Amino acid sequence: MPKHSTYSFTDINATIRCPGYGSYSVQGEGVGDVNVSKNTERTVHDVAADGSVMASKIAGNNGSVTINAQQTSSLHKFLQGLFNYCWQADTSEWTSISMTIEAPKMGKTYYCTGGSFVKEPDEPLQSQGQRVAWSILFVDIQRIQL
Numbered sequence: 564m565p566k567h568s569t570y571s572f573t574d575i576n577a578t579i580r581c582p583g584y585g586s587y588s589v590q591g592e593g594v595g596d597v598n599v600s601k602n603t604e605r606t607v608h609d610v611a612a613d614g615s616v617m618a619s620k621i622a623g624n625n626g627s628v629t630i631n632a633q634q635t636s637s638l639h640k641f642l643q644g645l646f647n648y649c650w651q652a653d654t655s656e657w658t659s660i661s662m663t664i665e666a667p668k669m670g671k672t673y674y675c676t677g678g679s680f681v682k683e684p685d686e687p688l689q690s691q692g693q694r695v696a697w698s699i700l701f702v703d704i705q706r707i708q709l
Contacts, residue, residue, distance in 0.1 A: 593636020
């Protein structure tokens with residue numbers, strides 16, 4: 564009998580937090596997709612004139628999370644409000660966003676801290692509703708295998 568596995572985005576839970584603004588739990592409400600991306604390249608090679616290679620192991624857990632939200636959703640409205648709050652708040656609060664993404668069926672949890680928005684997203688205005696991409700850079704993204 565062939566082996567198989569199943570996946571459903573409805574099994575994913577995410578919570579976005581900012582101490583001065585509040586939190587929002589995402590369980591499918593107006594979200595199209597969420598993408599977690601690490602930014603640090605973990606190795607670099609230096610090649611000497613004689614062909615010797617020195618490999619460097621590079622530390623760093625910074626990265627980004629991109630959330631594609633329907634432009635009429637409460638998630639998009641929360642993120643717009645959060646961006647406005649962070650932009651107007653004291654500079655010390657600029658990297659105060661944290662996010663937890665749980666994917667229990669895949670055995671993974673992401674803990675993201677030290678977050679700040681890349682920019683306000685482009686927002687399409689056309690005959691059919693669209694998704695809006697919110698990108699948040701995080702100082703630290705830890706992926707925990709359960």
